[in-house]
Amino acid sequence: MTWETADLTALAGHYGEHGYVLVKGLLSREEAAAYRQCAHDALATLDDDENATWDSAAGIAAGTPTRLQHLHDVQFHAAAFSRLLTDERFTRVAAAVLGGPNVQLHHTKLFVKPPENGSPFPPHQDHPFFPHTHHRVGAAIFHLDDAPEEKGCVRIVPGSHRQGPLEHVEEGGHHLPDVPFDATVPLPAEAGDVLFFSYLTVHASGVNLSGEARTTWLVQFRDPADPPAIRAHDHSLGQGMMLAGVDPTGRRTG
Numbered sequence: 001m002t003w004e005t006a007d008l009t010a011l012a013g014h015y016g017e018h019g020y021v022l023v024k025g026l027l028s029r030e031e032a033a034a035y036r037q038c039a040h041d042a043l044a045t046l047d048d049d050e051n052a053t054w055d056s057a058a059g060i061a062a063g064t065p066t067r068l069q070h071l072h073d074v075q076f077h078a079a080a081f082s083r084l085l086t087d088e089r090f091t092r093v094a095a096a097v098l099g100g101p102n103v104q105l106h107h108t109k110l111f112v113k114p115p116e117n118g119s120p121f122p123p124h125q126d127h128p129f130f131p132h133t134h135h136r137v138g139a140a141i142f143h144l145d146d147a148p149e150e151k152g153c154v155r156i157v158p159g160s161h162r163q164g165p166l167e168h169v170e171e172g173g174h175h176l177p178d179v180p181f182d183a184t185v186p187l188p189a190e191a192g193d194v195l196f197f198s199y200l201t202v203h204a205s206g207v208n209l210s211g212e213a214r215t216t217w218l219v220q221f222r223d224p225a226d227p228p229a230i231r232a233h234d235h236s237l238g239q240g241m242m243l244a245g246v247d248p249t250g251r252r253t254g
């Protein structure tokens with residue numbers, strides 16, 4: 001479904017049934033290219049080049065050392081990403097998949113998988129990293145360049161969100177060693193596509209074996225009425241910022 005033809009009810013229905021929905025062309029290719037440039041410029045300002053590869057990803061990379069560049073909270077480095085957080089093309093889908101008008105920021109992560117050896121992610125749910133009481137938490141991955149399978153696109157186990165929270169192995173990044181990588185279905189995407197999925201959906205991604213970087217921006221969002229089950233990830237800048245609607249809880253977050 002493309003953004004122009006998308007019916008929000010149909011998008012939310014797909015998300016509810018399968019645990020994800022890939023919205024084609026939410027951004028134009030030109031917009032995605034501008035955000036990509038901005039993302040790479042922001043990364044170039046960092047005074048380190050930390051490798052964010054999970055230790056548990058080594059199994060998928062079969063011993064090959066891989067690299068993953070990352071930047072948390074890029075909206076605190078580049079204003080364009082602050083604007084994108086409240087872009088209605090995004091927030092309307094986010095609200096639809098949460099099933100209500102209110103969307104609150106949890107955190108954001110910019111990832112660049114470098115050419116030829118960009119790191120994979122092992123199968124996992126996001127739930128163990130920041131569990132919430134009613135599981136009304138979702139992710140949106142903005143594709144800022146094309147992500148075919150050979151670039152290590154995101155992979156999903158459709159319908160896995162319906163199992164609820166699964167027991168993860170914590171060491172090396174919460175992961176699910178009993179879910180074979182091949183059980184995940186690749187979701188190749190093009191620049192401008194945005195993949196929405198529940199934090200209960202089992203997902204993974206492969207090694208970037210191509211000659212080009214894979215650049216994505218991941219935004220985690222929630223229904224503000226869903227309280228965190230434990231304090232987690234609260235180092236994230238801007239957590240609690242409203243992206244759509246109002247926070248009905250009256251909680252003081254700042």
Ligand SMILES: O=C(O)CCC(=O)C(=O)O
Pocket residue numbers: 109111121126152153154203204205206216218
């Ligand atoms: O960007 C990817 O390939 C996957 C990212 C991911 O699974 C995560 O950050 O939890």
